[in-house]
Amino acid sequence: MNAHRVDEYLQATTIAVAKDRVQAEIHLTPGIQVFPVVLAVIDTNRDGAISVAEQRAYVARVLHDVSLRVDGGRLTLRLISSKFPAIDELQEGRGAIQIDLEATIPGGGPERTLAFENHHMTRIGVYLVNGLVPTDPDIHYRLQSRNYEQSRYQLEYVQAWVAADPSWFSWWPGPIGVFTIAVLLTVARLMRSRRHAHVAT
Amino acid sequence: MTGLSTRAARTIVVAALCASVNRAAAQTPTGRIVSAANVFLATLDPTQRKSVSFAFDDEQQRARWSNFPQGIFKRAGLPMGELNPTQRSAAMALVSAALSKRGFEKIQQIVDADEVLKTTDGNGRLLFGKDLYYVSILGTPSEKTPWMVQFGGHHLALNITIAGERGILTPSLSGAQPALYTANGKTVRPLGQESDKALALLNSLDSTQRSQAILKYRVADLVLGPGQDGKTIQPEGLKASAMDETQRAMLVDVIAEWTGIVHESAAAGRMNEVKTGLGETWFAWSGPTTATPGRNITAYYRIQGPNLVIEYAPQQMGGDPSNHIHTIYRDPTNDYGRKVTGR
Numbered sequence: 001m002n003a004h005r006v007d008e009y010l011q012a013t014t015i016a017v018a019k020d021r022v023q024a025e026i027h028l029t030p031g032i033q034v035f036p037v038v039l040a041v042i043d044t045n046r047d048g049a050i051s052v053a054e055q056r057a058y059v060a061r062v063l064h065d066v067s068l069r070v071d072g073g074r075l076t077l078r079l080i081s082s083k084f085p086a087i088d089e090l091q092e093g094r095g096a097i098q099i100d101l102e103a104t105i106p107g108g109g110p111e112r113t114l115a116f117e118n119h120h121m122t123r124i125g126v127y128l129v130n131g132l133v134p135t136d137p138d139i140h141y142r143l144q145s146r147n148y149e150q151s152r153y154q155l156e157y158v159q160a161w162v163a164a165d166p167s168w169f170s171w172w173p174g175p176i177g178v179f180t181i182a183v184l185l186t187v188a189r190l191m192r193s194r195r196h197a198h199v200a201t
Numbered sequence: 202m203t204g205l206s207t208r209a210a211r212t213i214v215v216a217a218l219c220a221s222v223n224r225a226a227a228q229t230p231t232g233r234i235v236s237a238a239n240v241f242l243a244t245l246d247p248t249q250r251k252s253v254s255f256a257f258d259d260e261q262q263r264a265r266w267s268n269f270p271q272g273i274f275k276r277a278g279l280p281m282g283e284l285n286p287t288q289r290s291a292a293m294a295l296v297s298a299a300l301s302k303r304g305f306e307k308i309q310q311i312v313d314a315d316e317v318l319k320t321t322d323g324n325g326r327l328l329f330g331k332d333l334y335y336v337s338i339l340g341t342p343s344e345k346t347p348w349m350v351q352f353g354g355h356h357l358a359l360n361i362t363i364a365g366e367r368g369i370l371t372p373s374l375s376g377a378q379p380a381l382y383t384a385n386g387k388t389v390r391p392l393g394q395e396s397d398k399a400l401a402l403l404n405s406l407d408s409t410q411r412s413q414a415i416l417k418y419r420v421a422d423l424v425l426g427p428g429q430d431g432k433t434i435q436p437e438g439l440k441a442s443a444m445d446e447t448q449r450a451m452l453v454d455v456i457a458e459w460t461g462i463v464h465e466s467a468a469a470g471r472m473n474e475v476k477t478g479l480g481e482t483w484f485a486w487s488g489p490t491t492a493t494p495g496r497n498i499t500a501y502y503r504i505q506g507p508n509l510v511i512e513y514a515p516q517q518m519g520g521d522p523s524n525h526i527h528t529i530y531r532d533p534t535n536d537y538g539r540k541v542t543g544r
Contacts, residue, residue, distance in 0.1 A: 005518060006517075006518050008421065008517070010421060012422070012424070014434065027428075031518075089273075092273045094267075094269050094273050096428075126419075126421040128420065128421060128422065128424055130424055130435065132432055132433060132434060133433040133434065133435055144435060144437060147418065148418050148419055149418070149419060150418050150419065150420075
């Protein structure tokens with residue numbers, strides 16, 4: 001029996017969606033048997049320690065292996081922070097590397113689809129991914145779906161009171177604009193009919 | 202201290218304990234817990250009292266709990282192994298006062314399981330057994346001002362906030378390894394009801410309900426386990442509003458395995474909160490839908506409502522997952538009693 005993770009590399013992600021950005025928090029916990037495999041990827045100079053440069057390089061690798069898309073367009077991920085526990089904590093299966101990421105969501109329509117994929121160390125990886133309940137009351141999740149391993153995740157959501165996507169609706173003036181146009185057209189029609197009446201007399 | 206004076210001191214403490222218990226009979230549940238806490242504190246020397254006491258809003262101590270055994274996770278407070286028999290009895294009397302009869306029995310079975318594990322698996326830095334469960338007190342025991350008792354070790358983390366007559370048990374972790382063992386000729390499954398009742402609920406669902414309740418993906422571990430305070434994930438599965446009355450009663454019965462750990466009057470209040478949000482409570486299942494009779498399920502399940510998260514997660518970890526269980530119990534609106542205490 002074991003008290004800790006053994007032969008899997010648990011990679012748990014939570015995703016927080018806002019109107020203009022998305023944040024992902026990834027916790028990576030190597031099991032004791034796969035720790036040497038993970039360490040070999042991180043500790044590239046094989047000195048038994050994880051230097052700051054090696055931490056940066058590993059985070060870059062994770063960033064390369066995960067992706068976030070919204071409405072099919074791949075987002076550029078920015079690193080917010082990363083934390084590496086002591087190497088003995090990782091070795092004993094009780095430590096988790098934490099990587100916090102962020103990306104800007106471009107403007108779009110009210111119905112959106114976010115997709116997250118994690119292909120980091122798939123041979124030993126087991127995955128969890130969940131959307132956090134949005135703090136913005138205008139955002140409502142419709143559907144979460146995943147593949148069996150949870151390495152692929154899709155979230156369909158709706159955002160109310162969103163500014164329309166300029167690429168589709170840049171010509172659309174909105175309700176105030178429509179009202180203004182209607183008033184101008186009415187005034188123009190009145191002036192024309194008055195001019196016609198003047199000519200007739 | 203001489204042998205005589207030690208015996209005299211112990212006699213005084215025991216007398217105080219007895220007197221306190223007599224007084225407690227006429228007290229409210231909170232009054233009984235406060236009395237038990239004060240009796241326990243009175244048994245400690247100044248150094249021990251310092252070790253066991255923390256500020257009520259000590260965020261580090263609040264979050265210092267884990268499923269891991271001592272040795273690879275550092276707890277704070279006083280371990281049972283460093284207490285003399287009188288102090289240890291007083292510590293367990295405090296835990297008992299804060300819990301229901303069934304809740305205390307469950308906690309004892311979890312601790313006993315770790316004692317079994319000590320004889321089979323204790324090695325190196327992995328340390329198991331009854332002596333390695335810690336007690337700590339955050340704040341000053343009071344019938345009016347909020348304070349907290351923590352009791353935990355391998356596979357156990359009770360965070361009990363006492364605020365007036367409220368007893369808030371969230372967040373708490375319960376687990377078991379082995380989750381099935383024999384003691385005094387009897388088979389013990391500390392989390393057997395959590396397993397059996399949930400499977401019975403699943404089996405009561407019709408095919409449409411099952412297709413909603415059963416997730417199409419593997420859940421390898423707790424999502425909101427230790428270190429995940431303050432998060433609320435999007436609920437999934439089958440909503441209780443899509444269950445019939447019998448199924449909803451079965452769901453409530455599963456939930457009661459966690460809400461009923463705390464003492465009876467606090468449990469009743471908590472169950473009222475849960476029932477208020479029952480229509481918005483979800484039941485989700487991932488994994489095998491059968492179990493060997495007399496053994497625990499090997500599937501993960503989650504119950505999530507507006508003020509409730511329960512997860513049950515068998516652990517693969519190189520062994521039989523039915524024999525190694527982790528569970529978590531949270532109230533995302535009131536973990537550590539924050540809603541009530543404002544801290």
